[in-house]
Amino acid sequence: MELNAVPVLTEDVTRPPGNAQAVAVDEWLLDDLGLRDSGVVLHESAHVFAAPLGENGWLVTVERFLFARAAQISAAVRQAGPS
Structure with a gap:
């Protein structure tokens, strides 16, 4: 796993900018976007x-x-x- 990633804001997570290989989305969006959970929790409420x-x-x-x-x-x- 690569460390020291630089977050980039985007309007559309289905089209990450540049060569981004990961996106941060709410768990309920994972299936809809065809993504899998990395296990990293960025925020809980x-x-x-x-x-x-x-x-x-x-x-x-x-x-x-x-x-x-x-x-x-x-x-x-x-x-x-x-x-």
């Missing part, structure tokens, strides 16, 4: 739900709903593509 006091039960219900449908949600996001 967590999502937060906020609710008024006394709504913890509702948050637990939403969390269970989302976790039970994680595969379906991932497939729907991949199918929708970039916004």
Whole structure:
């Protein structure tokens, strides 16, 4: 693996500039672009739900709903593509 790569911003990751052999994209785009995961994580973010006091039960219900449908949600996001 080559080190000391120089990042180059591009408008279209399907056409990397120059002789670039790698692109940095969100994981959900890999299949659509015909790419494979290198295992290198450049950025991670967590999502937060906020609710008024006394709504913890509702948050637990939403969390269970989302976790039970994680595969379906991932497939729907991949199918929708970039916004």
